[in-house]
Amino acid sequence: MRFASSAKFAAVAAAALALTACGGGASSSGSADGPVDGKGKKLSVLTGVNSQYSEQQKEWFKDIGAKFKAETGADIEFETFASANDELTRIQTSVVSGQGPDVYSLGTTFTPTAYATKAFVTLSDDDWKKVGGKDRFNQAALGISGPDDEHQAGIPFVSRPFVMAYNKELLAAAGIEKPATTWDELAEQAKKLTNPATGTFGLATGYKDNFDPWKFIWAMSVQAGNPIVDGKSLKLDDPAVKKAYETYFGWLTKDKVVDPASIGWSNSNAVAAFASGKAGYLMMTTSSSVPTLEKSSVAGKYAYATMPTTAPGETSPKGDAENAASILSGDNVVVADYSKQKDLAFAYIKLITSKEEQLNYQKIFGDLPANAEALKSLDSPTLQPIADTATRSKATPFTGAWGDIQLALLNVTVQSIPDLSNGSVSDSALQDRLKDAQAKGQASLDRASK
């Protein structure tokens, strides 16, 4: 690796030198109105592989390809990446070389980093018109498209807000009428639901997951009024963040409402535990858990609900907390700055964000539409709470340093797991880890605001 990291990257760089030399100037023509003429052209689209529905995804590629051809006369070539890491490598290569796919799909939390490279088109008013107008999108979904309203590069494609699922039978048996709306209430309910004799626990969540832990901390902190990133300063040393960790760890150490084995779980283990009927609540899940749950022993016995929006220790939502029910999550599409067929790219995005295509996509893959009309038209009781959450999602701070901050938040949990396993995380240890996270995150933030 010590060779590989430098050598591989340098090889990329060397290739880039060669490629930029023959890159030439890009030109794009065409008008905002009327169909784009793309005869004989080929649009290249990079998107994540959907391992859960790979067959359906291939069908969808074919289907969209045919529709796009009918509309513009151009072909589409879909390429897929298997992991976030693959995607990153691909983007880096393309960014450096100025060559590659015309359209990329990005996870929302990765959008700020991609934006920071300045390799993607920041949409002008004209550009927005070409993709069907800004108004067609769920406005909350635009929250992580760019640093402000005027500078947006990410065009929302699907929403995947985080909610919780609950086992209706278990809740009823414990005499709970409706799911909790505050984190304190959730802990109380979870205690009632827990019965070690039957192996039933109040909450199912994975402490070893690569994403979930920081999402809890983010939500509880933001709801307590700490936005985590405030201008140029990072606020991980704030009491609200510590309280969030204490609450999150407390489920395991003090309240004892989660399975002790969950220190080794990822999200999918938690889904499995809930699916076997051994948990009252499944935390931090998305609509993509529907297919699994529908085939499980809890089919028909579960429902989704928005996660609590009242910070630990509070009795009612504070400030804008009501609108921080979930991180703004889903996929954005971006158009590469080096693309020589931007109009064609916009035409493609217009097609896939239309109401019909968005609803079609939802039906096949479960992800919620980013198209506002399409989102409104979803009224099934299962999806309704999720759709509601989609309009109440809040974007994580839009900074290129977010990747590091997220990693620092996650690292606090990773390094605390041995303590969690022993039954308690000492105050001083937590304090030290937070201090470390604060230092690392702030350093990264300093670079971002340079």
Added chain:
Amino acid sequence: MSTDSFKDLRTTTGSASGSSKPATPAPTARPRKGEVPRAAPGGSQPPGARRKGLSERNRPLWMLIPGGLLMVVIIVVPLLLGIYMAGLDLDQYTLRRWVSAPFIGVDNFVEALVSSPLLRSVWLSVSYSLIAMVVTLPLGIAAAVATQNAFKGRALIRSVFLIPYVLPSFVVATVWRTMFQPNGVVDSALGTIGIDAGLWLNGPQTYWTLILVQIWASWPFIYLLALSGLQSVDHEVHEASALDGALWWNKLRYVVFPYLKGPLSLAFLIGMLHHINNFTLPFVLFGVPAPADVEVLPILTYVTSFQSFRFGLSAAMAFVSLVLIAIPLFVYLRAVKLDDAETPGGKK
């Protein structure tokens, strides 16, 4: 056959080969390269020496050009670029125009050495590799010795021994990670004999988990090289030592092991480098961010490059660790004389 250029050679070696190898029908046999110096003492010294000098001067060195060019393109250029990058403040903000990224001299090196966990990572990497190596060496040798003599089912056993080596790292790590889950297979197996082993995939014990899995995955490599060393021991040597009355341990210690010195030195070297560079195993076993006790070099470089996007810093780290590891490597190479063609290892 008898061309002019070989005439004097034949006259030189003809008389000599008669004395050193009586069985050879010498005068008509065309001498192979390498026989000349050995034959020389019997014959006339000057012509042999002259020929050696000639052949060295006339070696068609130009034929190395394609290979040399490839070496330059694949190794030297990237290495130089890597060193240059280490002097740049290259991150996500400057990546797009990386050539014009601000040049900051040795700042990255200073940061790597002073305020990053680099030195700790180097220590973790080297120590874990060394421990894994020291354990795998006897294991591999024992396995090779055990399967040296023919017995029924030997081929099967030999194939089974190779399984860990053949499995991709990714698979090995995934399987072990599953087994090491809290309350997983390993925990319940140890539980039945009353041992509560604690956490395998988090906390201080991760270091030993990594070593354990590394040993499991890499001992067949030692076994393979030890086996090749054993194969080079002539049958006569075994017979001779048996005649001299050497018992198994003495035979092993004084007769067989010297043969293994060359292959095993090589195995040690390759194995160490492979362990130090092993990214897949810790990455899949523990994920990122890794527990502090297994933040080995490849993980640290990966996180710096691809999570924090500090490409310049990461290049500096890579270079510093290259130097740190190259020094003991160089000393080792001199000590075992692997770079010397006249290795005593496999000599008869």
